Amino acid sequence: MSRVADPRTRISLLRAAEEIFAKKGLEAAKVEDIAKVAGVSKGAFYLHFETKEEAFLHVVEAFLARCSTLLAQPCGDDLPTRLEDLMELGLEHDIQLFEFFWQNRAILSILNTCNGPYAYLMGSFRKDLQENVKRGVEFFVERGAYRKDLEPNLVATLLMGAYSELATAMLSSEKKPPLRDWLLAARRIFSLGLASDRSPWERQDVSHVSLPDIPDALPSEPAERPRRAARAGRARTAR
Amino acid sequence: MSRVADPRTRISLLRAAEEIFAKKGLEAAKVEDIAKVAGVSKGAFYLHFETKEEAFLHVVEAFLARCSTLLAQPCGDDLPTRLEDLMELGLEHDIQLFEFFWQNRAILSILNTCNGPYAYLMGSFRKDLQENVKRGVEFFVERGAYRKDLEPNLVATLLMGAYSELATAMLSSEKKPPLRDWLLAARRIFSLGLASDRSPWERQDVSHVSLPDIPDALPSEPAERPRRAARAGRARTAR
DNA sequence: CCTATAACTGACCCGCCGGTCAGAAACATG
Protein backbone atom coordinates (compact mmCIF):
# COMPACT_ATOMS: atom_id res chain seq x y z
CA MET A 1 0.00 0.00 0.00
CA SER A 2 0.88 3.70 -0.08
CA ARG A 3 2.50 5.75 -2.75
CA VAL A 4 6.23 5.28 -3.23
CA ALA A 5 8.47 8.33 -3.43
CA ASP A 6 9.86 9.16 -6.81
CA PRO A 7 13.55 8.41 -6.24
CA ARG A 8 14.51 11.15 -8.67
CA THR A 9 12.90 13.83 -6.52
CA ARG A 10 15.44 13.82 -3.76
CA ILE A 11 18.33 13.59 -6.16
CA SER A 12 17.17 16.42 -8.36
CA LEU A 13 16.57 18.50 -5.24
CA LEU A 14 20.16 17.92 -4.17
CA ARG A 15 21.42 18.71 -7.63
CA ALA A 16 19.37 21.87 -7.76
CA ALA A 17 20.46 22.89 -4.27
CA GLU A 18 24.06 22.45 -5.32
CA GLU A 19 23.53 24.65 -8.33
CA ILE A 20 21.59 27.42 -6.62
CA PHE A 21 23.78 27.51 -3.52
CA ALA A 22 26.87 27.69 -5.71
CA LYS A 23 25.39 30.55 -7.67
CA LYS A 24 23.90 32.61 -4.86
CA GLY A 25 25.31 31.50 -1.56
CA LEU A 26 23.28 30.25 1.35
CA GLU A 27 21.46 33.42 2.34
CA ALA A 28 20.48 34.64 -1.08
CA ALA A 29 19.39 31.23 -2.33
CA LYS A 30 15.60 30.91 -2.38
CA VAL A 31 13.97 27.60 -1.59
CA GLU A 32 11.44 28.26 -4.33
CA ASP A 33 14.24 28.56 -6.86
CA ILE A 34 15.76 25.28 -5.77
CA ALA A 35 12.38 23.58 -6.01
CA LYS A 36 11.74 25.13 -9.40
CA VAL A 37 15.05 23.97 -10.82
CA ALA A 38 14.41 20.52 -9.39
CA GLY A 39 11.02 20.54 -11.04
CA VAL A 40 8.99 20.06 -7.87
CA SER A 41 7.03 22.25 -5.51
CA LYS A 42 8.33 24.00 -2.44
CA GLY A 43 6.32 21.62 -0.31
CA ALA A 44 8.23 18.68 -1.74
CA PHE A 45 11.46 20.33 -0.70
CA TYR A 46 10.29 20.41 2.89
CA LEU A 47 9.37 16.74 2.69
CA HIS A 48 13.02 15.95 2.11
CA PHE A 49 14.76 18.59 4.20
CA GLU A 50 13.80 20.11 7.49
CA THR A 51 15.14 23.55 6.68
CA LYS A 52 17.10 25.30 3.98
CA GLU A 53 20.15 25.11 6.19
CA GLU A 54 19.85 21.36 6.51
CA ALA A 55 19.94 20.95 2.76
CA PHE A 56 22.95 23.22 2.63
CA LEU A 57 24.83 21.27 5.25
CA HIS A 58 23.86 18.02 3.59
CA VAL A 59 25.42 19.09 0.32
CA VAL A 60 28.53 20.59 1.82
CA GLU A 61 29.26 18.00 4.46
CA ALA A 62 28.88 15.12 2.06
CA PHE A 63 31.45 16.79 -0.16
CA LEU A 64 33.82 17.45 2.70
CA ALA A 65 33.60 13.83 3.76
CA ARG A 66 34.53 12.63 0.30
CA CYS A 67 37.38 15.13 0.30
CA SER A 68 38.73 13.80 3.56
CA THR A 69 39.10 10.30 2.23
CA LEU A 70 40.81 11.60 -0.88
CA LEU A 71 43.16 13.79 1.10
CA ALA A 72 44.44 10.93 3.21
CA GLN A 73 47.95 10.70 1.81
CA PRO A 74 49.27 7.24 0.99
CA CYS A 75 51.70 7.31 3.90
CA GLY A 76 51.92 3.57 4.45
CA ASP A 77 55.12 1.56 4.19
CA ASP A 78 54.66 0.59 0.57
CA LEU A 79 56.16 3.90 -0.47
CA PRO A 80 58.89 3.90 -3.04
CA THR A 81 62.30 4.76 -1.72
CA ARG A 82 63.71 6.62 -4.66
CA LEU A 83 63.03 10.31 -4.41
CA GLU A 84 62.03 10.60 -8.05
CA ASP A 85 59.43 7.89 -7.64
CA LEU A 86 58.12 9.58 -4.54
CA MET A 87 57.71 12.82 -6.39
CA GLU A 88 56.03 11.04 -9.26
CA LEU A 89 53.59 9.46 -6.85
CA GLY A 90 52.88 12.79 -5.22
CA LEU A 91 52.22 14.35 -8.59
CA GLU A 92 49.76 11.63 -9.49
CA HIS A 93 48.05 12.20 -6.17
CA ASP A 94 47.80 15.92 -6.86
CA ILE A 95 46.34 15.27 -10.28
CA GLN A 96 43.80 12.88 -8.87
CA LEU A 97 42.79 15.42 -6.28
CA PHE A 98 42.42 18.22 -8.78
CA GLU A 99 40.53 15.93 -11.09
CA PHE A 100 38.09 15.38 -8.24
CA PHE A 101 37.88 19.11 -7.64
CA TRP A 102 37.13 19.67 -11.29
CA GLN A 103 34.38 17.10 -11.27
CA ASN A 104 32.87 18.71 -8.19
CA ARG A 105 33.65 22.29 -9.01
CA ALA A 106 30.08 23.40 -8.38
CA ILE A 107 30.19 22.22 -4.79
CA LEU A 108 33.73 23.41 -4.32
CA SER A 109 32.73 26.92 -5.18
CA ILE A 110 30.04 26.75 -2.52
CA LEU A 111 32.71 26.59 0.16
CA ASN A 112 33.74 30.16 -0.58
CA THR A 113 30.24 31.34 0.13
CA CYS A 114 30.23 30.07 3.71
CA ASN A 115 30.20 33.12 5.93
CA GLY A 116 29.29 33.98 9.45
CA PRO A 117 28.02 30.96 11.32
CA TYR A 118 29.05 28.61 8.54
CA ALA A 119 32.63 29.80 8.24
CA TYR A 120 33.61 26.79 10.28
CA LEU A 121 32.95 24.59 7.24
CA MET A 122 35.60 26.33 5.20
CA GLY A 123 37.68 26.44 8.35
CA SER A 124 37.67 22.72 8.92
CA PHE A 125 38.40 22.11 5.28
CA ARG A 126 41.45 24.33 5.39
CA LYS A 127 42.59 22.80 8.64
CA ASP A 128 42.33 19.34 7.16
CA LEU A 129 44.36 20.37 4.16
CA GLN A 130 46.91 22.26 6.18
CA GLU A 131 47.49 19.39 8.55
CA ASN A 132 47.90 17.06 5.63
CA VAL A 133 50.33 19.21 3.74
CA LYS A 134 52.30 19.85 6.89
CA ARG A 135 52.75 16.14 7.44
CA GLY A 136 53.97 15.81 3.90
CA VAL A 137 56.52 18.55 4.42
CA GLU A 138 57.74 17.00 7.65
CA PHE A 139 58.07 13.69 5.88
CA PHE A 140 60.36 15.16 3.28
CA VAL A 141 62.32 17.08 5.86
CA GLU A 142 62.93 13.92 7.84
CA ARG A 143 64.13 12.16 4.75
CA GLY A 144 66.56 14.95 4.11
CA ALA A 145 64.92 15.96 0.86
CA TYR A 146 63.80 19.30 2.23
CA ARG A 147 65.91 21.63 4.31
CA LYS A 148 65.80 21.13 8.05
CA ASP A 149 65.45 24.79 8.83
CA LEU A 150 62.03 25.11 7.23
CA GLU A 151 59.10 25.79 9.50
CA PRO A 152 56.57 23.14 8.44
CA ASN A 153 53.54 25.25 9.28
CA LEU A 154 54.75 28.20 7.30
CA VAL A 155 55.65 26.04 4.34
CA ALA A 156 52.32 24.24 4.54
CA THR A 157 50.54 27.58 4.50
CA LEU A 158 52.39 28.69 1.40
CA LEU A 159 51.81 25.39 -0.37
CA MET A 160 48.17 25.32 0.51
CA GLY A 161 47.67 28.86 -0.66
CA ALA A 162 49.44 28.28 -3.93
CA TYR A 163 47.48 25.13 -4.69
CA SER A 164 44.17 26.55 -3.63
CA GLU A 165 44.76 29.53 -5.86
CA LEU A 166 45.43 27.10 -8.66
CA ALA A 167 42.13 25.44 -7.85
CA THR A 168 40.40 28.81 -7.92
CA ALA A 169 41.89 29.55 -11.32
CA MET A 170 40.56 26.21 -12.44
CA LEU A 171 37.10 26.99 -11.09
CA SER A 172 36.85 30.19 -13.06
CA SER A 173 37.87 28.47 -16.25
CA GLU A 174 35.30 27.25 -18.72
CA LYS A 175 37.05 24.15 -19.93
CA LYS A 176 39.28 21.80 -18.05
CA PRO A 177 42.82 23.13 -17.88
CA PRO A 178 45.94 20.96 -18.39
CA LEU A 179 46.09 19.86 -14.78
CA ARG A 180 49.17 17.71 -15.18
CA ASP A 181 51.14 20.60 -16.64
CA TRP A 182 50.02 23.03 -13.97
CA LEU A 183 50.72 20.69 -11.13
CA LEU A 184 54.04 19.56 -12.52
CA ALA A 185 55.21 23.13 -12.87
CA ALA A 186 54.05 23.94 -9.35
CA ARG A 187 55.79 20.92 -7.92
CA ARG A 188 59.02 21.82 -9.73
CA ILE A 189 59.05 25.29 -8.30
CA PHE A 190 58.42 24.14 -4.77
CA SER A 191 60.83 21.25 -5.04
CA LEU A 192 63.61 23.62 -5.99
CA GLY A 193 62.51 26.13 -3.39
CA LEU A 194 62.41 23.67 -0.54
CA ALA A 195 65.14 21.23 -1.52
CA SER A 196 68.14 20.62 0.64
CA ASP A 197 71.61 20.81 -0.91
CA ARG A 198 71.88 17.13 -1.54
CA SER A 199 68.60 16.79 -3.43
CA PRO A 200 69.40 16.48 -7.09
CA TRP A 201 66.32 17.98 -8.73
CA GLU A 202 67.22 19.32 -12.08
CA ARG A 203 65.53 22.24 -13.73
CA GLN A 204 63.36 21.44 -16.71
CA ASP A 205 61.53 23.32 -19.37
CA VAL A 206 57.83 23.82 -18.75
CA SER A 207 57.31 26.64 -21.20
CA HIS A 208 54.46 24.89 -22.94
CA VAL A 209 52.23 25.26 -19.89
CA SER A 210 49.29 27.54 -20.50
CA LEU A 211 47.20 29.40 -18.01
CA PRO A 212 44.19 31.51 -18.90
CA ASP A 213 45.70 34.81 -19.96
CA ILE A 214 44.43 36.32 -16.83
CA PRO A 215 41.83 34.48 -14.84
CA ASP A 216 39.32 37.20 -15.50
CA ALA A 217 36.99 34.55 -16.75
CA LEU A 218 35.02 34.87 -13.52
CA PRO A 219 31.54 33.91 -14.61
CA SER A 220 30.16 36.98 -12.90
CA GLU A 221 26.66 37.46 -14.17
CA PRO A 222 25.78 41.03 -15.04
CA ALA A 223 25.25 41.84 -11.39
CA GLU A 224 21.55 41.12 -11.17
CA ARG A 225 20.23 43.60 -8.63
CA PRO A 226 19.82 41.79 -5.32
CA ARG A 227 16.73 41.40 -3.14
CA ARG A 228 14.52 44.40 -2.82
CA ALA A 229 13.73 46.93 -5.48
CA ALA A 230 16.09 49.85 -5.64
CA ARG A 231 15.08 53.14 -4.19
CA ALA A 232 14.05 56.07 -6.33
CA GLY A 233 15.97 59.14 -5.15
CA ARG A 234 19.27 59.78 -3.49
CA ALA A 235 19.89 59.88 0.21
CA ARG A 236 18.03 62.85 1.50
CA THR A 237 20.89 65.13 2.47
CA ALA A 238 23.46 65.15 5.28
CA ARG A 239 26.19 65.52 2.65
CA MET B 1 21.31 79.06 9.52
CA SER B 2 20.35 75.40 9.87
CA ARG B 3 21.74 72.71 12.04
CA VAL B 4 25.15 71.35 11.07
CA ALA B 5 25.71 67.62 10.85
CA ASP B 6 27.64 66.06 13.65
CA PRO B 7 30.84 65.11 11.80
CA ARG B 8 31.25 62.08 14.00
CA THR B 9 27.99 60.57 12.82
CA ARG B 10 29.11 59.61 9.35
CA ILE B 11 32.44 58.36 10.57
CA SER B 12 31.02 56.20 13.29
CA LEU B 13 28.49 54.83 10.81
CA LEU B 14 31.31 53.81 8.48
CA ARG B 15 33.25 52.30 11.36
CA ALA B 16 30.21 50.39 12.50
CA ALA B 17 29.40 49.24 9.00
CA GLU B 18 32.93 47.95 8.65
CA GLU B 19 32.61 46.03 11.87
CA ILE B 20 29.19 44.53 11.22
CA PHE B 21 29.84 43.70 7.58
CA ALA B 22 33.10 42.00 8.53
CA LYS B 23 31.32 39.97 11.19
CA LYS B 24 28.18 39.01 9.30
CA GLY B 25 28.65 39.61 5.62
CA LEU B 26 26.48 41.84 3.49
CA GLU B 27 23.23 39.88 3.53
CA ALA B 28 23.11 38.99 7.19
CA ALA B 29 24.16 42.42 8.41
CA LYS B 30 21.21 44.42 9.74
CA VAL B 31 21.03 48.14 9.25
CA GLU B 32 19.62 48.48 12.75
CA ASP B 33 22.72 46.78 14.14
CA ILE B 34 25.01 49.11 12.28
CA ALA B 35 23.07 52.11 13.51
CA LYS B 36 23.06 50.77 17.04
CA VAL B 37 26.82 50.23 17.08
CA ALA B 38 27.31 53.70 15.63
CA GLY B 39 25.09 55.09 18.37
CA VAL B 40 22.53 56.64 16.06
CA SER B 41 19.09 55.74 14.76
CA LYS B 42 18.27 53.79 11.64
CA GLY B 43 16.90 56.96 10.11
CA ALA B 44 20.27 58.65 10.47
CA PHE B 45 21.85 55.80 8.56
CA TYR B 46 19.55 56.51 5.63
CA LEU B 47 20.47 60.16 5.76
CA HIS B 48 24.03 59.20 4.93
CA PHE B 49 23.56 56.21 2.65
CA GLU B 50 20.92 55.51 0.08
CA THR B 51 20.81 51.80 0.74
CA LYS B 52 22.62 49.18 2.75
CA GLU B 53 24.44 48.15 -0.42
CA GLU B 54 25.70 51.66 -0.98
CA ALA B 55 27.29 51.72 2.43
CA PHE B 56 28.84 48.35 1.73
CA LEU B 57 30.29 49.45 -1.57
CA HIS B 58 31.52 52.66 0.00
CA VAL B 59 33.51 50.78 2.60
CA VAL B 60 34.90 48.17 0.24
CA GLU B 61 35.68 50.38 -2.71
CA ALA B 62 37.48 52.91 -0.61
CA PHE B 63 39.66 50.13 0.70
CA LEU B 64 40.30 48.73 -2.75
CA ALA B 65 41.32 52.15 -4.00
CA ARG B 66 43.86 52.52 -1.22
CA CYS B 67 45.11 49.03 -2.01
CA SER B 68 45.63 49.88 -5.63
CA THR B 69 47.93 52.73 -4.86
CA LEU B 70 49.90 50.58 -2.46
CA LEU B 71 50.16 47.75 -4.95
CA ALA B 72 51.72 49.90 -7.62
CA GLN B 73 55.21 48.46 -7.58
CA PRO B 74 58.11 50.90 -7.59
CA CYS B 75 59.03 50.00 -11.16
CA GLY B 76 60.65 53.28 -12.07
CA ASP B 77 64.29 53.71 -13.17
CA ASP B 78 65.63 54.45 -9.72
CA LEU B 79 65.79 50.75 -9.01
CA PRO B 80 68.99 49.33 -7.60
CA THR B 81 70.94 47.17 -9.98
CA ARG B 82 72.35 44.61 -7.58
CA LEU B 83 70.05 41.65 -7.26
CA GLU B 84 70.40 41.51 -3.50
CA ASP B 85 69.31 45.12 -3.18
CA LEU B 86 66.38 44.46 -5.45
CA MET B 87 65.26 41.59 -3.28
CA GLU B 88 65.70 43.67 -0.18
CA LEU B 89 63.53 46.37 -1.69
CA GLY B 90 60.89 43.83 -2.64
CA LEU B 91 60.86 42.45 0.86
CA GLU B 92 60.37 45.89 2.32
CA HIS B 93 57.52 46.42 -0.08
CA ASP B 94 55.92 43.15 0.98
CA ILE B 95 56.25 44.07 4.61
CA GLN B 96 54.70 47.45 4.02
CA LEU B 97 51.80 45.83 2.18
CA PHE B 98 51.17 43.29 4.91
CA GLU B 99 51.45 45.99 7.52
CA PHE B 100 48.68 47.79 5.71
CA PHE B 101 46.64 44.62 5.56
CA TRP B 102 47.09 44.13 9.26
CA GLN B 103 45.96 47.66 9.99
CA ASN B 104 42.90 47.15 7.84
CA ARG B 105 42.24 43.53 8.65
CA ALA B 106 38.60 44.16 9.44
CA ILE B 107 37.90 45.46 5.96
CA LEU B 108 40.13 42.89 4.35
CA SER B 109 38.08 40.11 5.84
CA ILE B 110 34.99 41.68 4.33
CA LEU B 111 36.28 40.87 0.88
CA ASN B 112 35.84 37.17 1.53
CA THR B 113 32.18 37.71 2.24
CA CYS B 114 31.46 39.12 -1.22
CA ASN B 115 29.32 36.59 -3.00
CA GLY B 116 26.90 36.49 -5.86
CA PRO B 117 26.51 39.89 -7.44
CA TYR B 118 29.39 41.30 -5.43
CA ALA B 119 31.92 38.66 -6.34
CA TYR B 120 33.32 41.09 -8.87
CA LEU B 121 34.82 43.10 -6.00
CA MET B 122 36.98 40.22 -4.90
CA GLY B 123 37.53 39.47 -8.56
CA SER B 124 38.92 42.87 -9.42
CA PHE B 125 41.10 42.79 -6.35
CA ARG B 126 42.61 39.46 -7.37
CA LYS B 127 43.05 40.62 -10.93
CA ASP B 128 44.87 43.68 -9.75
CA LEU B 129 47.18 41.63 -7.61
CA GLN B 130 47.73 38.98 -10.25
CA GLU B 131 48.62 41.51 -12.91
CA ASN B 132 51.02 43.16 -10.55
CA VAL B 133 52.74 40.00 -9.47
CA LYS B 134 52.97 38.85 -13.05
CA ARG B 135 54.78 42.01 -14.05
CA GLY B 136 57.18 41.44 -11.21
CA VAL B 137 57.90 37.93 -12.38
CA GLU B 138 58.44 39.05 -15.95
CA PHE B 139 60.79 41.70 -14.72
CA PHE B 140 62.96 39.15 -12.99
CA VAL B 141 62.80 36.81 -15.94
CA GLU B 142 64.00 39.53 -18.27
CA ARG B 143 66.86 40.30 -15.96
CA GLY B 144 67.86 36.67 -16.02
CA ALA B 145 67.24 36.21 -12.32
CA TYR B 146 64.34 33.84 -12.89
CA ARG B 147 64.28 31.01 -15.38
CA LYS B 148 63.10 31.83 -18.87
CA ASP B 149 60.89 28.79 -19.15
CA LEU B 150 58.53 29.88 -16.39
CA GLU B 151 54.99 30.75 -17.40
CA PRO B 152 54.46 34.14 -15.74
CA ASN B 153 50.74 33.68 -15.24
CA LEU B 154 51.16 30.33 -13.58
CA VAL B 155 53.91 31.61 -11.34
CA ALA B 156 51.89 34.69 -10.50
CA THR B 157 48.97 32.51 -9.53
CA LEU B 158 51.12 30.42 -7.22
CA LEU B 159 52.72 33.46 -5.66
CA MET B 160 49.44 35.22 -5.17
CA GLY B 161 47.89 32.17 -3.59
CA ALA B 162 50.79 31.64 -1.23
CA TYR B 163 50.82 35.24 -0.10
CA SER B 164 47.09 35.54 0.23
CA GLU B 165 47.07 32.41 2.35
CA LEU B 166 49.70 34.05 4.49
CA ALA B 167 47.42 37.04 4.78
CA THR B 168 44.54 34.81 5.77
CA ALA B 169 46.66 33.19 8.45
CA MET B 170 47.45 36.68 9.68
CA LEU B 171 43.78 37.63 9.75
CA SER B 172 42.87 34.71 11.95
CA SER B 173 45.61 35.54 14.40
CA GLU B 174 44.93 37.54 17.52
CA LYS B 175 48.17 39.43 17.73
CA LYS B 176 50.37 40.70 14.98
CA PRO B 177 52.62 37.97 13.64
CA PRO B 178 56.32 38.48 12.83
CA LEU B 179 55.64 39.69 9.31
CA ARG B 180 59.25 40.21 8.38
CA ASP B 181 60.14 36.65 9.28
CA TRP B 182 57.18 35.19 7.43
CA LEU B 183 57.75 37.22 4.32
CA LEU B 184 61.48 36.65 4.33
CA ALA B 185 61.01 32.90 4.54
CA ALA B 186 58.43 32.99 1.76
CA ARG B 187 60.69 35.05 -0.46
CA ARG B 188 63.59 32.67 0.13
CA ILE B 189 61.57 29.68 -0.90
CA PHE B 190 60.28 31.28 -4.04
CA SER B 191 63.65 32.76 -4.93
CA LEU B 192 65.21 29.35 -4.85
CA GLY B 193 62.29 27.81 -6.64
CA LEU B 194 62.26 30.30 -9.46
CA ALA B 195 65.91 31.20 -9.74
CA SER B 196 67.89 30.59 -12.88
CA ASP B 197 71.20 28.76 -12.65
CA ARG B 198 73.29 31.86 -12.49
CA SER B 199 71.41 33.46 -9.61
CA PRO B 200 73.52 33.09 -6.52
CA TRP B 201 70.95 32.99 -3.73
CA GLU B 202 72.31 31.09 -0.81
CA ARG B 203 70.20 29.10 1.59
CA GLN B 204 69.82 30.48 5.07
CA ASP B 205 68.47 29.36 8.37
CA VAL B 206 64.97 30.59 9.16
CA SER B 207 64.17 28.11 11.89
CA HIS B 208 63.25 30.80 14.36
CA VAL B 209 60.16 31.71 12.37
CA SER B 210 56.96 30.90 14.18
CA LEU B 211 53.52 30.39 12.76
CA PRO B 212 50.43 29.71 14.85
CA ASP B 213 50.58 26.01 15.53
CA ILE B 214 47.73 25.51 13.21
CA PRO B 215 45.71 28.52 12.17
CA ASP B 216 42.67 27.16 13.95
CA ALA B 217 42.43 30.44 15.72
CA LEU B 218 39.52 31.33 13.47
CA PRO B 219 37.45 33.61 15.65
CA SER B 220 34.38 31.58 14.85
CA GLU B 221 31.72 32.56 17.31
CA PRO B 222 29.74 29.67 18.76
CA ALA B 223 27.64 29.47 15.63
CA GLU B 224 24.84 31.74 16.70
CA ARG B 225 21.76 30.30 15.04
CA PRO B 226 20.99 32.36 11.95
CA ARG B 227 17.85 34.29 11.03
CA ARG B 228 14.57 32.62 11.68
CA ALA B 229 13.70 30.41 14.60
CA ALA B 230 14.41 26.74 14.07
CA ARG B 231 11.60 24.36 13.40
CA ALA B 232 10.27 21.98 15.97
CA GLY B 233 10.04 18.51 14.42
CA ARG B 234 11.88 16.63 11.75
CA ALA B 235 11.04 16.67 8.07
CA ARG B 236 7.73 14.95 7.73
CA THR B 237 8.74 11.76 5.98
CA ALA B 238 9.80 10.91 2.42
CA ARG B 239 12.72 8.91 3.82
C1' DC C 1 14.70 85.39 21.55
C1' DC C 2 12.59 84.10 17.15
C1' DT C 3 12.65 81.72 12.94
C1' DA C 4 14.29 78.96 9.21
C1' DT C 5 16.67 75.00 7.97
C1' DA C 6 18.73 70.77 8.22
C1' DA C 7 20.05 66.60 11.21
C1' DC C 8 18.15 63.21 13.61
C1' DT C 9 14.48 59.99 15.76
C1' DG C 10 11.77 55.87 15.84
C1' DA C 11 7.20 54.06 15.04
C1' DC C 12 5.40 52.41 11.12
C1' DC C 13 4.78 50.19 6.45
C1' DC C 14 5.18 46.50 3.30
C1' DG C 15 7.17 42.98 0.34
C1' DC C 16 9.80 38.94 0.48
C1' DC C 17 10.59 34.44 1.64
C1' DG C 18 11.00 30.50 5.06
C1' DG C 19 7.96 27.46 6.55
C1' DT C 20 2.90 25.10 6.95
C1' DC C 21 -1.08 22.38 5.91
C1' DA C 22 -5.46 20.93 3.84
C1' DG C 23 -6.39 18.66 0.00
C1' DA C 24 -5.24 16.24 -4.54
C1' DA C 25 -2.77 12.73 -6.78
C1' DA C 26 -0.43 8.43 -7.07
C1' DC C 27 0.37 4.00 -5.88
C1' DA C 28 0.03 -0.67 -3.33
C1' DT C 29 -2.88 -3.97 -1.82
C1' DG C 30 -7.12 -6.82 -1.36
Add this chain to the structure above:
DNA sequence: CATGTTTCTGACCGGCGGGTCAGTTATAGG
Protein backbone atom coordinates in the same frame (compact mmCIF):
# COMPACT_ATOMS: atom_id res chain seq x y z
C1' DC D 1 -12.57 -1.00 -8.12
C1' DA D 2 -12.42 0.42 -3.19
C1' DT D 3 -9.41 1.72 0.39
C1' DG D 4 -5.54 3.10 3.00
C1' DT D 5 -1.25 5.30 2.94
C1' DT D 6 2.25 8.31 1.57
C1' DT D 7 3.98 11.77 -1.83
C1' DC D 8 3.33 15.96 -3.68
C1' DT D 9 0.96 20.56 -4.56
C1' DG D 10 0.40 25.40 -3.97
C1' DA D 11 -2.23 28.84 -1.58
C1' DC D 12 -1.46 30.75 2.63
C1' DC D 13 0.70 32.67 7.04
C1' DG D 14 3.83 35.37 9.81
C1' DG D 15 7.70 37.86 10.91
C1' DC D 16 11.86 39.87 9.73
C1' DG D 17 14.14 43.63 8.19
C1' DG D 18 14.88 47.28 4.47
C1' DG D 19 13.19 51.54 3.77
C1' DT D 20 9.95 55.86 4.97
C1' DC D 21 8.27 60.05 6.98
C1' DA D 22 5.89 63.02 10.30
C1' DG D 23 7.58 64.93 14.09
C1' DT D 24 11.52 66.57 17.29
C1' DT D 25 15.84 68.76 18.28
C1' DA D 26 19.93 71.30 17.45
C1' DT D 27 22.14 75.12 15.25
C1' DA D 28 22.95 79.41 12.52
C1' DG D 29 21.51 83.79 11.43
C1' DG D 30 18.77 87.81 12.16
